[in-house]
Structure formats: structure tokens, C-alpha cells
Amino acid sequence: MFKHLFKLIWNKRKQNFLFLSEILVSFLVIFAVFSFLTFYYQNYTKPLGFEYKRVWAINYDNGGLTKNSDSLQIFYRNLRNSLKAMPQIEAVTFSGANFPYSNSNISTNLNKDGKTFDWVNVYTDAEDYVKVWNLQLVAGRWFNENDQLTKNRSIIINETLQTAIFGKGSAVGQFLGDFEDKNRMKVVGVVQDIKANGDYWPAGNAMFKKSDTSDLRYTQNILIKVSEDANAAFEGRLYKFMTNTFKNSTIGIEHLTEMRDAKNEVTIIPMIIFTIIAGFLIINVALGLFGVMWYNINKRRQEIGLRRAIGASGSNVSYQLVQEALILATLSLAVGCFFAVQFPLLNVFNVPSSVYLIAMLLAVAFIYLLVFACALYPGKQAAAIHPAIALHEE
Structure with missing residues (x-):
């Protein structure tokens, strides 16, 4: 037939x-x-990997601030304490331009045994960073004060990067080379993948580094986690406070829910x-x-x-x-x-x-x-x- x-x-x-x-x-x-x-x-x-609800991003122009490191530390410490004193704010952290749902990206290369891994998204961890995002560790630990005293810089990588470099092996305790493969960095933890570019895109390779005093010069974003009763009236008061704090600077307040949409x-x-x-x-x-x-x-x-x-x-x-x-x-x-x-x-x-x-x-x-x-x-x-x-x- x-x-x-x-x-x-x-x-x-x-x-x-x-x-x-x-x-x-x-x-x-x-x-x-x-x-x-x-x-x-x-x-x-796939899981989102972090919590975005009730997280607000405050952006500003830091060009008018002093470049002296000690003065910047005092300024940002006082600013952080003032923000945390507001009853509607549960956690405060400072961030570079690269954070989930932002339109900015900071990436680098990592090296392991002569092999280069490109386009690694870099996030800077400051105080209360984990509280704001509620990140979930799958291995190792988060940063502590001792990490600033070690010879090799401590970093945390995500699951995707761990799989790309180590396969099914553990990354905790391993050393990676920086973008020029000159300095060694120690992996102290592995965090769950975060889909920073939206629900429909993969997490990609990512790493977290501990913030230091030099990062304050480039800080232009404050991330806060607010309580359930944070409303438009509170946002208005927050905007006025930030305007008075950063003279001659344009202040913007964005909700992560809207940025995600x-x-x-x-x-x-x-x-x-x-x-x-x-x-x-x-x-x-x-x-x-x-x-x-x-x-x-x-x-x-x-x-x-x-x-x-x-x-x-x-x-x-x-x-x-x-x-x-x-x-x-x-x-x-x-x-x-x-x-x-x-x-x-x-x-x-x-x-x-x-x-x-x-x-x-x-x-x-x-x-x-x-x-x-x-x-x-x-x-x-x-x-x-x-x-x-x-x-x-x-």
C-alpha cells in the first residue's frame, strides 16, 4: 500500500x-x-532565588559628595542609621548600579586552571544585603568580618557558575583567578540562582563580593525593604528626606515590583x-x-x-x-x-x-x-x- x-x-x-x-x-x-x-x-x-516584594530602590547622584574615604564612611553610616530609624524600613543596604531588575550590568571574567569563564555578573554585598533580598545559601557561608582580613579575597558564586566551573563538585574552599588571573579569590559560599533579568531569563553566571570603603565612591543606589504599611505618604516623606540629604541631586524611588513587571x-x-x-x-x-x-x-x-x-x-x-x-x-x-x-x-x-x-x-x-x-x-x-x-x- x-x-x-x-x-x-x-x-x-x-x-x-x-x-x-x-x-x-x-x-x-x-x-x-x-x-x-x-x-x-x-x-x-525555575525559582526566582530572592524576594523583590516590598523592596524599593533609591537612586541619586553622588557627585556632590566628598571623595575622602573617612568622611564618606561617616556620611553613609549616619545615613543608614537615619533610614533604619524610620519605622517603615526593615533593612537598608547600599548598592552599585547592578542589582536585580536594574538596567545596568557589571560583569567580569574568572579563571580556573587556565580556562576563562566570561560574563560573570558581579554584585556588591554591603551590610544587610542578605536581609533585603533574602538570598538562600545552598553551600558554605555568607561573608563575615574576617573576610576583610584574609590575604585572598572571599567571594560567593551562584549555582550556575559552580556547575560551569566545577561540574558536580563542590566550589566551597576552591580558589579562582580574577579577570587577569593574577589574584586568587576564595569561594566561601554558593548561593541559589537569582533571575535578575526577569522571570523568563536564566540566571547566568554570577558572583558576590564584599563591599569595601572604595565602593562608597561609586555608590548611587540605596536598597530598602519596607514594611507592609509603607504607603504613598511614607514615600513622600522618604523622598523629602533624601532630597534634603543629597543637595542638588536628582532623587528617584522605584518599586522592585514595578521594575519586575x-x-x-x-x-x-x-x-x-x-x-x-x-x-x-x-x-x-x-x-x-x-x-x-x-x-x-x-x-x-x-x-x-x-x-x-x-x-x-x-x-x-x-x-x-x-x-x-x-x-x-x-x-x-x-x-x-x-x-x-x-x-x-x-x-x-x-x-x-x-x-x-x-x-x-x-x-x-x-x-x-x-x-x-x-x-x-x-x-x-x-x-x-x-x-x-x-x-x-x-
Whole structure:
């Protein structure tokens, strides 16, 4: 039976070329859509790694502050005490421009045994940093006062970086080279991954370093964790306090909940637009497939009538036409899968191979369902052709 069907398809290869092309294009588009959706879904299901609710970010211009280290320490110590004295503030920490959901990024390279690991996100830990974010350690410890007295600088890395460097081994107690591989840094802890770029993006490589006095010169953000009763009135008083503290400086107060929504929208909106465009394309392809099959049935009315006249049932005729469509789809999918499988093999866009493999399976299933749906009704119409009428037309 299949040999006969392949012979029929081969004899009509020029007529089937359009059908094959539409299936191939549809598969590639659906594969791209499912790759994005699978990638975002896998990241979305992973833990966030920190708490962003009730966290506010205060940004300011520190250009007007003194550059003297001792004076800066006194200034920021007094500022921190004043903020913590407010009943609505539970924790205060100072931060550089790089913190979750911010539009800034500070990265470096780390070295281990001659191998370089690029694009390591650097976060600076100041007092109460853990209290503000509620970060979760999975191994080792957090920073303590003794870390500032050691010869080798202490750092904390995230789970993703630990896996990239040490595989399944433990990173605690190991030494890493800095970006020039000159100074050694000791890993004292491993923290749970934090998705700092939104719910739909991976954590990436990250490390935390202890803040020192030199960091105060570049501090332009204060992160605070507020209580449940912190409202707009308190925000107004906080803004006035910061304005009086930082003369001639522009003060901004942002809520991490709003910053998170903005980050997620940057991902979701283009994906929705892309999905809608792909949906319209698939509808047009489905209509095209339906039209091609309808046209082929009308061209083969005499063939169908002859088959019915020699004893073929209507279900057999319908089954044959659906089989032909699925075989054509299989031929197109074989070509499409050849191109799709190159993505995980070549590690395109540095995306996990599982994303492409799942997307490929979903795209194949979707195309088969699409072709089956488009072939089902024309196949039923072909089964309804009366042999006497078809042969009389001949």
C-alpha cells in the first residue's frame, strides 16, 4: 500500500512541490515559536532565588559628595542609621548600579586552571544585603568580618557558575583567578540562582563580593525593604528626606515590583507579537493546504470514481487521501528536522539542547495535526463522490 502511495506521490511530484514547500516553511516557523516558548517556560518554572516584594530602590547622584574615604564612611553610616530609624524600613543596604531588575550590568571574567569563564555578573554585598533580598545559601557561608582580613579575597558564586566551573563538585574552599588571573579569590559560599533579568531569563553566571570603603565612591543606589504599611505618604516623606540629604541631586524611588513587571513586559510583548504573526501565517498555510487538497480531489474525480466502481469503499478513499497528505508532510518534516537539529548540535544562541529538542517534537506534532485537520474534510468529500457520476463525467 505504501509503495503504491509513494508511486502516486512521485508521479505528481511537480504538483506536490507547493504542498511540500508550505509544510517546510510552516515547520520552521512553528519550530522557532516553540523554541522561544519552551525557553521562556523552562526559565519561568525555575525559582526566582530572592524576594523583590516590598523592596524599593533609591537612586541619586553622588557627585556632590566628598571623595575622602573617612568622611564618606561617616556620611553613609549616619545615613543608614537615619533610614533604619524610620519605622517603615526593615533593612537598608547600599548598592552599585547592578542589582536585580536594574538596567545596568557589571560583569567580569574568572579563571580556573587556565580556562576563562566570561560574563560573570558581579554584585556588591554591603551590610544587610542578605536581609533585603533574602538570598538562600545552598553551600558554605555568607561573608563575615574576617573576610576583610584574609590575604585572598572571599567571594560567593551562584549555582550556575559552580556547575560551569566545577561540574558536580563542590566550589566551597576552591580558589579562582580574577579577570587577569593574577589574584586568587576564595569561594566561601554558593548561593541559589537569582533571575535578575526577569522571570523568563536564566540566571547566568554570577558572583558576590564584599563591599569595601572604595565602593562608597561609586555608590548611587540605596536598597530598602519596607514594611507592609509603607504607603504613598511614607514615600513622600522618604523622598523629602533624601532630597534634603543629597543637595542638588536628582532623587528617584522605584518599586522592585514595578521594575519586575517592566522587565517581563520587554520579553512578553515581542513574544506575543511574534506568536500572533506566526498564527496568521499558519492560518494562511492551512487555507492553502486545504485549497491544494480540494483542487487535487477535483482533478482526481475520475480516478476516485474508478476506485469506487471496482469496489473501494468511501472510507478507503478518504483514508488514502489522508495518508498521502501525511506522507508528504513526513517528507517535508524530514528536511525541516535536518535543519532544526543543527541548532542543538551547534549550540546556537547558547541555549540548552533540551529547548530545541522539545520544540522540534512539538513542531512535528503540530504539523501532523495541521495536515490531518486540513486533509480530513476533503477526504470525506472525496469519499462521498458517486462512482457513476464521476465516470459519466469522464
